[in-house]
Amino acid sequence: MRKNLKALAVLLFMALAVSAPLLAQESGAGESRAPLFKLSIIVGASVISLASAVGAFCQAKALSSACEGISRNPNAGPHIRFLLVFGLVLIETLVIYALLISIIILMIQWGKF
Numbered sequence: 001m002r003k004n005l006k007a008l009a010v011l012l013f014m015a016l017a018v019s020a021p022l023l024a025q026e027s028g029a030g031e032s033r034a035p036l037f038k039l040s041i042i043v044g045a046s047v048i049s050l051a052s053a054v055g056a057f058c059q060a061k062a063l064s065s066a067c068e069g070i071s072r073n074p075n076a077g078p079h080i081r082f083l084l085v086f087g088l089v090l091i092e093t094l095v096i097y098a099l100l101i102s103i104i105i106l107m108i109q110w111g112k113f
Contacts, residue, residue, distance in 0.1 A: 044102040044106040050098075066084040
């Protein structure tokens with residue numbers, strides 16, 4: 001549990017470090033849509049970072065479980081390998097969907113609805 005807490009603390013620190021320049025900007029001509037744009041950048045970055053971190057963790061867990069299963073029963077290797085590849089494809093698809101959602105969030109022109 002302590003290792004997970006350390007990783008979460010590092011993730012929060014990096015999120016704050018990345019978003020600090022956004023919070024330090026001065027108000028300018030487009031003041032009406034600036035807070036919404038800042039929020040969209042923060043949300044887009046957090047969506048893709050969280051999705052990639054969770055996807056990487058799930059892929060590592062699936063790979064280790066598949067290796068343990070194959071080492072316990074070598075005859076079931078092809079079946080476990082097929083299910084592993086299928087599961088990894090689904091996990092990677094979810095991360096790609098999160099990337100597309102974050103790109104959509106970032107590319108919206110907030111002043112032109």
